[in-house]
Amino acid sequence: MTPDDATDESRRFKSALTGMLGIATRSGQLARAGFSSVLAKARSMVDELLQKVFGDYFEVPDEEHAVELLSQDVPSNAASSFVVSTAAAKTLPKLITRLATRAPWLARVGGPATAAVATGATMAAGPAQAGVRRVLWDLRVLSSFMVSKARAEGIELERPVLQAASVAALADHRRRIDHRYAGAKASAVVVRAMTREAAGKMSQGERRELARARIERLSALDLGSYQDEWREGRGGQDAAVEDD
Numbered sequence: 001m002t003p004d005d006a007t008d009e010s011r012r013f014k015s016a017l018t019g020m021l022g023i024a025t026r027s028g029q030l031a032r033a034g035f036s037s038v039l040a041k042a043r044s045m046v047d048e049l050l051q052k053v054f055g056d057y058f059e060v061p062d063e064e065h066a067v068e069l070l071s072q073d074v075p076s077n078a079a080s081s082f083v084v085s086t087a088a089a090k091t092l093p094k095l096i097t098r099l100a101t102r103a104p105w106l107a108r109v110g111g112p113a114t115a116a117v118a119t120g121a122t123m124a125a126g127p128a129q130a131g132v133r134r135v136l137w138d139l140r141v142l143s144s145f146m147v148s149k150a151r152a153e154g155i156e157l158e159r160p161v162l163q164a165a166s167v168a169a170l171a172d173h174r175r176r177i178d179h180r181y182a183g184a185k186a187s188a189v190v191v192r193a194m195t196r197e198a199a200g201k202m203s204q205g206e207r208r209e210l211a212r213a214r215i216e217r218l219s220a221l222d223l224g225s226y227q228d229e230w231r232e233g234r235g236g237q238d239a240a241v242e243d244d
Contacts, residue, residue: 035099042095043187046194049092050186053139054159054166060145063215070211071204074130074137093128093198100128100195131198135170135190142166145215150223157223161230165218173210173217179230 060066143166150157164182168175171189181189202210 038095038098039188039191042092042099042191045092045095046187046190047184049136050139050163050190053136054143054163056140057144057147058140060141060148063145063219066141066145066215067208067211069141070138070214071208074133092132092194096128096131096191096194096198099191100199128194128198131194131196134197135193138170139166139190142169142214142218146218146223149219153223155223155227157227158230161227164230165221165226169214169218173214177217177221177226182230 060069143162146162146165147157160182163186164179165177167181167186167189168177170193171181
């Protein structure tokens with residue numbers, strides 16, 4: 001090979017490499033755009049469902065009853081009033097499946113389950129539907145427990161306050177329960193929880209332990225002060241910063 005041939009070969013290689021990098025970049029941009037679109041649709045549906053969840057309460061007399069409700073399997077008719085009767089009953093589980101397939105980190109499960117989620121192997125419609133129902137049931141129980149506790153104390157909780165505390169307990173009971181989830185950020189947290197539930201099943205012991213930790217965290221809240229903070233604007237400012 002002459003020096004000129006070597007130069008031509010080098011140019012062809014660089015040109016091919018540049019082309020491949022361009023294709024990879026465009027593919028990555030399209031993938032991110034597709035993921036964002038699916039996530040936006042899922043969040044929109046969850047926003048609609050949360051309107052129903054935080055408007056449908058039942059009496060939860062004490063902590064032990066709340067823990068029992070959160071520890072058991074979702075009753076067959078528990079979510080029907082705000083899941084089965086809506087378009088989200090069919091569409092949302094499909095979106096949850098797509099999100100888990102494209103971004104397995106959403107589920108944060110370890111070991112073999114993570115690889116399975118990455119290929120979509122464990123995310124058929126059944127588990128995804130179960131994940132949606134589980135999270136909505138948990139939120140309904142958490143919010144009903146708070147409403148029952150508040151009424152016993154002569155307090156009428158405003159919806160943003162109720163949502164903020166319930167979603168915070170669902171997201172991470174170890175963190176301080178503030179008002180960051182009173183606004184639009186709540187839907188992203190709920191979508192992630194649904195994906196996690198669909199990807200891996202907890203043991204009964206693990207679910208009971210988590211249920212107790214969530215309820216104990218909510219029980220420790222001074223509901224009057226918590227709501228006053230929201231009304232005074234500090235909670236609203238916190239949520240606005242988090243949602244930006």
